[in-house]
Each structure stands twice: as C-alpha cells, then as structure tokens.
Amino acid sequence: MPSDVELDEQYYNHIIRNLKMRGVTLPDIAELVMFLEKDYVHGLDEKLSIHAIKKVLHKREAQNAIMTGIELDVLAEKGLLSSPMQRIMRTDESTYGVDENLAITLSSLYGSVSVTNYGYVDKLKHGILAKLNDKSTGKINVFLDDLVGAIAAAACGWLAHNETKIAEYFANGTLD
DSSP, X not given: OOOHHHHHHHHHHHHHHHHHHTTOOHHHHHHHHHHHHTTTSTTOOHHHHHHHHHHHHTXXXXXXXXXXXXXXXXXXXXXXXXTTHHHHHHHTOTTOOHHHHHHXXXXXXXXXXXXXXXXXXXXXXXXXXXXXXXXXXXXXXXXXXXXXXXXXHHXXXXXXXXXXXXXXXXXXXXXX
16 A cells, blocks of 8 residues: 555646646646735745645645546536536536535635635636636536635645745745
C-alpha cells in the first residue's frame, strides 16, 4: 500500500491531468488568485500564486472534493448518470447546490477569507470561470467551475495565513 505522501502525490498528479484535460491550467487559477488578492498582497506574482495553489492541491480533503466533482462532470458529459441526475447535470439546474456546497467545503479548509473569496469570484465568473460556464461548448462543468473558484479562494486563504512565508519570499525569492 502506498504511503500517505505517495498517495497525496498520486492524487495531485491525477488532479493536474484532469484539470488540463478539462481546459484548466495552474496559470489560469493563478490569474484568479492575483485578481482576488491584488489589493492585499502587493507584488503578488504568478510564482507565489501557483505555490499557494499547489499547497491547496496537496491537501487531502481538497483532493477528495476536486476528484469527486470532476468525476461527476465527466460521467455526466458521457451520459453515464441515471435520470434525473443526468438531466440536472446537463442543464446545470439552478436549484442544484451540491456543486457550490462542495466548493464551499473546499474553500472553508482555509478559513472565512477563502469562503468569502469563493462567493465573490463565483458571482463574478472572472477569467477561466467564464470559459468554464460557457454552455455553448457542450462541456459539462457543473462542479469544475465552482471547484476552480474554490481552489483559487483557498489559495487566497493560504496566502492570508502565511504572511511570514510571503515576506520571506519577497525578501529572498525562496519558497518552501
């Protein structure tokens, strides 16, 4: 049986592959982080944003939420869910809030700053979120759009809770 460290790395790599297959890159998510934090972390760059995102993506609870949501989107896109779930996912039914609940759970791993950032970016549909919400593509991203917003929001929370590490990065350019 793989160790926890090995599993975390396997899950992380699985998530990165699946995000890429769904049209999402770490720089896409970093752009959301920089948009959300531009007034709070002066000098925030893509490198530091991606570092924070990777911290989120290596957290087991976050990994579980992301893998679950992406899997449901993929199954729905392939038409493999039973009715009425298939219809709910195909139409992205407005009263279906499980996707938002999963995203809120993910963002809450990093405190209230993350939850409020998630709500804000989810409402705006900034950057990659607009692309993921484009229903004309035929893609089903019911969970993915919310999870990407939550990953960015959680990364903002990581930044908020790691001011010392951020100061060290700005002072000497190194990250742990």
